[in-house]
Amino acid sequence: MAEAALSKEEILRYSRHLIMPEVGMEGQLKLKQAKVLLVGTGGLGSPTALYLAAAGIGTIGLVDFDVVDYSNLQRQVIHGTKDVGRKKIESAEETMRDINPHISIVKHEVALTSENALGIIADYDIVADGTDNFPTRYLVNDACVLLGKPNVYGSIFRFEGQASIFAAPGGPCYRCLYPEPPPPGLVPSCAEGGVLGILPGVIGVIQATEVVKIILGKGETLQGRLMLYDALNMKFRELKLRRDPDCPADGKCTKIHGLIDYHQFCGVPQQSAEAEPPPPSPGNIEVTDLKAKIDRGDNFRLIDVREVHEFQIGRIPGSTLIPLGELPKRLSELNPEDEIVVHCKMGGRSAKAADLLRAQGFKRVINVTGGILAWSDKVDPSVPKY
Amino acid sequence: MAKILIPTPLRQYTGNQDTVEAGGATVGDALKSLTTQFPDLRKNLYNDEGKLRSFVNVYVNDEDIRYLSKEATPLGAADSISIVPSIAGGR
Numbered sequence: 001m002a003e004a005a006l007s008k009e010e011i012l013r014y015s016r017h018l019i020m021p022e023v024g025m026e027g028q029l030k031l032k033q034a035k036v037l038l039v040g041t042g043g044l045g046s047p048t049a050l051y052l053a054a055a056g057i058g059t060i061g062l063v064d065f066d067v068v069d070y071s072n073l074q075r076q077v078i079h080g081t082k083d084v085g086r087k088k089i090e091s092a093e094e095t096m097r098d099i100n101p102h103i104s105i106v107k108h109e110v111a112l113t114s115e116n117a118l119g120i121i122a123d124y125d126i127v128a129d130g131t132d133n134f135p136t137r138y139l140v141n142d143a144c145v146l147l148g149k150p151n152v153y154g155s156i157f158r159f160e161g162q163a164s165i166f167a168a169p170g171g172p173c174y175r176c177l178y179p180e181p182p183p184p185g186l187v188p189s190c191a192e193g194g195v196l197g198i199l200p201g202v203i204g205v206i207q208a209t210e211v212v213k214i215i216l217g218k219g220e221t222l223q224g225r226l227m228l229y230d231a232l233n234m235k236f237r238e239l240k241l242r243r244d245p246d247c248p249a250d251g252k253c254t255k256i257h258g259l260i261d262y263h264q265f266c267g268v269p270q271q272s273a274e275a276e277p278p279p280p281s282p283g284n285i286e287v288t289d290l291k292a293k294i295d296r297g298d299n300f301r302l303i304d305v306r307e308v309h310e311f312q313i314g315r316i317p318g319s320t321l322i323p324l325g326e327l328p329k330r331l332s333e334l335n336p337e338d339e340i341v342v343h344c345k346m347g348g349r350s351a352k353a354a355d356l357l358r359a360q361g362f363k364r365v366i367n368v369t370g371g372i373l374a375w376s377d378k379v380d381p382s383v384p385k386y
Numbered sequence: 387m388a389k390i391l392i393p394t395p396l397r398q399y400t401g402n403q404d405t406v407e408a409g410g411a412t413v414g415d416a417l418k419s420l421t422t423q424f425p426d427l428r429k430n431l432y433n434d435e436g437k438l439r440s441f442v443n444v445y446v447n448d449e450d451i452r453y454l455s456k457e458a459t460p461l462g463a464a465d466s467i468s469i470v471p472s473i474a475g476g477r
Contacts, residue, residue: 042476129476160393240453240469241450314388
């Protein structure tokens with residue numbers, strides 16, 4: 001590697017680092033020579049990218065293929081209102097360049113897959129995982145284990161966050177913590193469960209801190225510890241995180257031999273932005289057909305299986321709220337002979353409700369494809385999207 | 387009575403309580419007492435064979451019970467049990 005040096009401008013910029021013995025000129029040059037890959041520029045990736053750019057990490061790679069949406073702005077602070085509709089990777093790059101023009105930003109505008117992950121990650125020293133789904137979490141972990149790159153992990157849900165370091169030499173990996181993913185549907189995502197906008201700020205900044213400490217080789221990192229943060233009670237706790245005893249102490253994880261099909265591993269169908277909607281079936285109805293049904297005065301019950309706080313945001317006229325979780329106990333409110341039409345936000349929970357009702361002997365159960373979001377798109381735009 | 391700390395995703399099954407007191411000489415007993423109080427929790431903690439699910443970790447204080455005596459791990463009155471399921475959110 002070429003001899004790195006700091007310019008006069010950089011020395012001034014990093015002066016508060018340079019006067020600390022833990023960083024100093026030597027540490028700042030390490031930061032400048034470091035290459036860090038951020039997987040995701042969303043809730044966790046935003047604060048991580050902002051602070052790592054400001055700290056002077058010489059090369060920061062960004063992986064994202066998503067576009068900024070209004071519903072991102074409550075927490076994805078690297079993007080602004082003017083960026084809605086732009087590629088996240090472009091918006092993130094612009095903000096980072098404004099913060100620090102002395103760093104290189106490498107854009108990977110792709111979804112990380114089993115085919116491209118090793119090739120992308122191989123060019124970096126450290127990975128910070130800010131993804132939002134189990135298949136990608138296991139993919140990032142396994143690729144980091146195979147390549148021997150530390151994976152600085154953060155994960156969030158509602159008011160609660162987790163952080164640790166996986167796949168550092170000799171340390172535990174994500175599979176030591178959780179050998180297998182939960183079956184689909186059992187653990188809600190942030191899109192389903194919500195997340196306090198500030199929470200990823202705290203967890204993302206912890207990730208950024210750990211990245212910098214690994215590069216500097218200073219302090220005690222989160223390797224071997226799982227940090228839990230509860231924002232509601234403002235409590236930090238830590239749990240011991242051990243390397244799976246079946247894994248050789250000096251070798252690779254015994255469970256990982258190569259990258260696999262992570263969607264299959266996690267039991268979820270491959271998600272694609274251009275995914276075709278499911279074909280029409282007798283058990284499903286489009287929102288436009290539902291509208292026609294209501295206008296015709298057909299005799300049926302319309303059941304909204306979302307939560308009460310979602311019902312308060314907006315509803316389809318004539319619907320009755322029975323949250324999915326309460327449905328098994330409230331079956332007596334429904335007549336098995338009636339035609340029952342169920343809907344939710346996007347169609348996932350109502351599909352489960354329809355299955356549940358059919359299993360309970362309800363004969364005429366129909367699921368509304370695309371839920372209330374489709375209703376807002378195609379029938380009544382005055383119903384707010386969320 | 388040991389204190390069981392309930393994580394956010396499971397609080398919907400405990401009437402939104404973040405801490406539940408449960409008696410028992412071992413971790414397994416305390417979890418049994420917990421799922422007796424809140425039967426809806428059972429399918430989230432145990433698989434069909436009655437074994438703890440592999441995406442739910444249980445700790446006594448800060449130690450993973452997989453590295454103690456698993457569900458036979460003895461409990462003292464001052465111990466707290468943490469249930470820590472995997473969460474994947476990041477965006």
